[in-house]
Amino acid sequence: MTATRIAVLIDADNTSPRHAEALLEEIAKYGVATVKRAYGDWTTSQLGGWKGELNHHAIVPVQQFAYTTGKNSTDSALIIDAMDLLYSGNLDAFALVSSDSDFTRLATRIRESGLTVYGLGLRKTPQSLVAACDTFIYLEVLGKDSPPDDADDADDAVDAEAAEDPPLPNLQSLLVRGVNNASGDDGWVDLGALGNYLRTASPSFDPRHYGFPRLLPLVESQPYLTTESTGTGVRVGVKGQVPVPTAAPAKKTVTTGARKTAAKKTAAKKTGAKKAAPKK
Structure with missing residues (x-):
């Protein structure tokens, strides 16, 4: 059986590098990451923590300059690449790593083409993007054994102060x-x-x-x-709508001694019956 081919596209401006290893391990449960790209302005110091993760996991960095202050050009670059990959016809699924609702339409468009979309982002991710994906995985539940890096996780701390995590479904x-x-x-x-x-x-x-x-x-x-x-x-x-499963009755265990005693009694009965029978 051929493994599912997945394109992993990471919005590095919106994702902490400390999640890199855990998210790739999670994606490996669904298929093979045949494409691994991270998008951002790598000339800025904010993405310095990503350098080691890019080399360690063979993630291809895609440079996108911020042409205008306050505008995120990374989103456009990621979307353009995603559409090119979609039309290539060499993939079975996409993994979009971001907490940005701007990728909602991209996820919807990929699913309209019959491909699976896995979303990975923080709990603060807008519901629109979560609902647009086939499966959405919150990064907070991944890699809990590894302690957070305060320097790398600065953006996450700001986000946590700005908004509370949405409640889980009942x-x-x-x-x-x-x-x-x-x-x-x-x-x-x-x-x-x-x-x-x-x-x-x-x-x-x-x-x-x-x-x-x-x-x-x-x-x-x-x-x-x-x-x-x-x-x-x-x-x-x-419970209450289906019959409660009942345990099968236990079989009686007959010891070897009990078997011998029963056999002797049966043999004695047969012997007595032969003696009692009248002679012809």
Whole structure:
């Protein structure tokens, strides 16, 4: 099976270099990053922290001068390159790394051409861009084991002070609605089908937001849901709407001594029956 070919386009003006390794590892779960480019004005000191990451991960820097103060020319350069790559027909998906709503129309246009769009950005990313992507991954849930670099993360600190992170969707409402909408007539839904529905209904859904590494442990921890192993996978239902799975009755264990005693009793009965039988 051919791996999904992904173009990773990074808005370096809008993304801290400390996220570089983690976001590439995340993208690797979905396919192979055949194109890796980072856009920005590399003549400025603000992007100095990116130099080591560019070399380490073989990311191609694309220079874009800021022709006018207050205008971001990087966005235009990234969009033009994305359209060129789209028309080349050599890719299966795009990963747009930015928290800028200006890329909303780009994401929509790529999806209209039948390609998948993965978005990666901070929690402050406008909902318009999140909804325009097939899957949107918040950078805050990636690479938590690595401590932030104060110098590299200066922009993130400013953004955090300027706006609060939007609240997460209500988990119970999201899961119950997902099970009800994706289940069959019997009320059960395969775990994989539930995951696909959740990502479609809420592109930013991620079990890691709620403290779980995967969907299964998240579902199993919810008191209003029940799970059942099917032998080939796991299915999920809402308690009260599906029969509660019951454990199979335990088989009685017969010891070797008990087997010998039973055999002796059977043999004795047969012997007695032969003696009692009348002679012809």
